[in-house]
Amino acid sequence: MIGWLFSSSGRCPFCDTPVRALPWAPVWEKICPYCRDGFSPVEPPYCRRCGRAGGEALCTDCRSHPYPELIQNWSAVSYTPHTREVIRLYKYLGRERYARPMGEMMVSVAARRGRKPDVISYVPLHPSRLAERGFNQSEQLARVIGKQWGVPVVSLLVRSSPTPPQSRRSRAERLRSMEGVFDLHPSIPAEKLVALNVLLVDDVYTTGATLGACARVLAEAGCRMVRSLTFAR
Template sequence: MDWWSIFFSPPNTCWFCSTPVRSSRFAAVWKQVCTVCQDQIEPITERFCHSCGRLMADERPAICLDCTKISEGERVCNRSAVTYSDWVKQIIQIYKYRGKESLATPLGLWMAEVAARHFRLRRFAFITFVPLYPDRLHERGFNQAELLAGVMGKRLGLPVVPLLERCKSTSSQSQRSRQERLLALKNVFRLGKEVNRKQIANKTILIVDDVYTTGTTLRECAKPLRQAGVNDVCSVTFAR
């Protein structure tokens, strides 16, 4: 590399489009996003439900109405990076269904920033992720939640361990009502056959997924972990 390329290197481009941005590659993800894309995104940085992480109109009450209907023992403390908008939906669809796996990097780094801001990271023994059914994994070619967890684990210095299995196939949950989700996902997840229960007993686990809609998926994932003696379960998703 000559002196010209050092002092006049090409500008960084937005994580989500080709627009140049004036930012260090080591800056927070938000600062590496162009203003056009920023206008389409609503980060969740304050005024959120302390249980599910949903953006709220004000800080009172601390827990949203939906979470008050869930028993405290079943809740999973979740934090998310952004609200689920049309633009975010499009980005996630490009990532999951059009195979743009490279998007796992900015999404995962952003989620790592969220985890570092909201949780005491030393409390987590492992990061795990929502599993796909084998047929769906074969069809898609990758598990979007696993890739996100991998990026987060590398950035946060936490081990990523596959702790869960999906024991039956379920169709897409995006168009289902809350009640339909509850029924479709009931007892879908179980502890992986090779998981050593002694290694996770009394530990705190961080679960990763791309989107939090009703929270049913994450609560169902938490059940077998808690039954195996896990002390606590938290989660991080990109969108809420």
């Protein structure tokens, strides 16, 4: 009998449904069947640059992407209706406890696909948006990933100007709106970034405009390689 090994009080981190799983089990085994079925893990084949599932080796968008500084993006799951709702609850309704399972799902993908970066950073919010929301979801995810992976998390960027919500903008409008939005954090000496391998964290990769603009600032400061990791694509 090994029933005593299973956690009798385990609950799905997204909906609180009781789940039988070993305390040290991978995060996917701690998610209830309903929530697990709502997520669609990004598996091959996927675009080798942006990580879009089910596409060509290099998707149409990436063939004309204006941000070559962003070498590659990895994502944990596709942007399904269930994923969209989870992100909405997390970002806009304060379900901050979602950061841990989301971050664990993300690091499980990164650990399979590439070596550890030298440092992890994240997409910053403008101070006005941070005050409104109360937290930066990208920073929270980055800190979960950094703790899980044993990599330092550093605030490398600041958002120098606010941008309107991007959800209803076209790809071209999103790309234009990100020009000149980010700067190197004033506390970071540029010489400290030379030859660093950086992993940028955000919640969603849509057009790559936000992450690409961040990567450009870091590359111009001397970073050797900039990749990104998002929860959804």
